[in-house]
Amino acid sequence: MRKKILGAALLLAGAAWAGGASAQGVPISVLAGNCVGCHGIDGVSAGPATPSIAGMSRVYFVNAMLSYKYGKDKAKIEAAARSLKIDPDDVEGHERLATVMDRMAKGYSDEEIGLLADYFVGKRHVSAIQPFDAALAAKGKRVHDDACEKCHENGGRKGDGSGMLAGQWMPYLKHAITDFNGGHRDMPKKMRAKMKELNDKDFEALVNFYASQK
Known part of the structure; x- marks a missing residue:
């Protein structure tokens, strides 16, 4: 029985890694789940005050998250960008207006930010249905x-x-x-x-x- 349980656990762990997971073993679906409440399922926003993040540029996503996480600490932002294989020259490192996002970003490792970027970049952008002139x-x-x-x-x-x-x-x-x-x-x-x-x-x-x- 114990062998069956262990085998099932290993299969689940393998599935999590196949779908993308952090070094701590957190599946990308769990990491991205924290974003759904504001940015919508798969990053398609249903709330008019929140942007959709599905299909956006990887560089922009990482830049935004690192700016929320590190503020004006350009050295940390550039080091994190290098670890994620992004040219530091492409990362502006501008401090962002403090919102819930700065607290959220600080809860992710740099590696997890990279995983989130890859996840949402791969999602299809869906334009908001709204009236316009x-x-x-x-x-x-x-x-x-x-x-x-x-x-x-x-x-x-x-x-x-x-x-x-x-x-x-x-x-x-x-x-x-x-x-x-x-x-x-x-x-x-x-x-x-x-x-x-x-x-x-x-x-x-x-x-x-x-x-x-x-």
């Missing part, structure tokens, strides 16, 4: 093409080190823009320069454009 969306496309496309490629769908904007909830996008403009969230110099060129009407148009993207 078509005329504003058309204007927003022009603003995006001029100011944002270089980093947020393919209409905001993906950029290697940039966040996914297409199909995100409008309230989340508005909150993010407010945080950037209010100095509550750091941003790269090139983004700061572009943001200064835009006004409130441009931002409203951008939000409608991203909401229109499927």
Whole structure:
């Protein structure tokens, strides 16, 4: 009987590792389960104030999590990036506005952050179903093409080190823009320069454009 129990335990452990697990043996499904409450099943957000993280850039995901975890400690962020096979030059290391996320990130090892990144990168992004203003969306496309496309490629769908904007909830996008403009969230110099060129009407148009993207 004891042999049967041991055999079953080994089979379960093997299944966990096959699906991805941390050095402590925590299956990726358990690690990712902590994210579901806010970011939705498979990283597809059902809450308008929370971004979807399914299908986002691995570099961006890791950058965000390390920034939440280590704040402005660039040395620790760069060391963690190297351990996850990410070029430290691709990790901005900007401190993020303190939320529940900084406490969550501190609970993960660097290795587990890498596993989470791989997990959510492999999930399919699903755009939020929400109303938008078509005329504003058309204007927003022009603003995006001029100011944002270089980093947020393919209409905001993906950029290697940039966040996914297409199909995100409008309230989340508005909150993010407010945080950037209010100095509550750091941003790269090139983004700061572009943001200064835009006004409130441009931002409203951008939000409608991203909401229109499927």
